[in-house]
Amino acid sequence: IMLAAINPDDTTDVWQTKISLISKYIDLILTSRTIEGKTNNYDNLKDIAFTLTKEVRDKKLPELLTYIQGEWQKYQNNIDRLDQFTYTKSDRSDMLYILARIASHLEDELTLTNKVGFQTYWQRDRGMKTFDIEHLLKDAYDVTSLPGDHGFTDAKDYSEYRNRIGALALLPRSRNRSLQDNSYKNKLHAYHAENILTQSLCEDYYKHNPVLTKYLAAKPKITLSGIPDFSKDHITKRADAYKAVAFEIWEKP
Structure with missing residues (x-):
């Protein structure tokens, strides 16, 4: 072609x-x-x-x-329609590709000196350094691991939303497996030391970060913010932010 x-x-x-x-x-x-x-x-x-x-x-x-x-x-x-895109309805490589594109685009826009880069996110022959798709929420519907106003109606609703792109991020395989099926709040401390998709979940990441502050001010549709405890509404908000980044990536030439 x-x-x-x-x-x-x-x-x-x-x-x-x-x-x-x-x-x-x-x-x-x-x-x-x-x-x-x-x-x-x-x-x-x-x-x-x-x-x-x-x-x-x-x-x-x-x-x-x-x-x-x-x-x-x-x-x-x-x-x-990206906010409806789910882990269960797609090949994992498709989800990985889109998340990798979003992450690398944000790294470039924020001119990060410690960026991972698309090739590294996408490469599949790096052993335990290969990146995996990280579910932010636990596998089982456990209300004790969720905020009081979590918004999920039942286990089926939870399972569906847990697999949507707004509830997913990327982590190196070794880190992903070490965190296991832990609650979001218990994993948040580890997210701060990882890549832009997980760091942007942490409130401290937005402090004393003028480049990020300027970028978000110029891009009001990219509604990234720290999330101390993850609920159903946050999945929607996060998906909207991913979608806004995707429109930038695939912008008309």
Whole structure:
């Protein structure tokens, strides 16, 4: 698909820009399908790939940009459904990919000197240093581990919301396993020493952090804040923050 838009007379800047545009567009298509619950395999993508190859073939850069901009919205709209995206309804690698993109984007925006980076979040051959998806809430519906106004109606409701993206983060496998199935409040102290997705749950992370304060002031839709005790409402709020970051990542070129 990427090569279809390249012409022999393209300058280096032009063909690199073309490939960058098409790469971002393909990434959006695949991410959009993931959020919809669709499988990205050969059988499901061959017709899409064939059609897209024909659409971008031999286009000049301005024509390619106009075409991609015109198609962007119909896929970007699915990001609005990200708050419904759950661990149980998707392949774990799909959830890991989206959380890794969100985490690395925040690291770049905040110019962190200790950032992990997308490649490290995503890499699967690092043994116990591989990153796992962390459930912020315990596996079992245990009201003693929840705030008094937790908002869950019953165990089924709890299980559904516990697996939504707003109740998930990332941790190195060794840390994830050492914390085991502990309550949120008992894990919060460990979160402060980890990556941006868990650090942003800690109230102290927002103190004396001018870069973060400035960033959040400029991005009112990214409603990140410290959460001393996790309830159902916090899952929704956290998912909305993730969704706002995702709209930045997959912003129209």
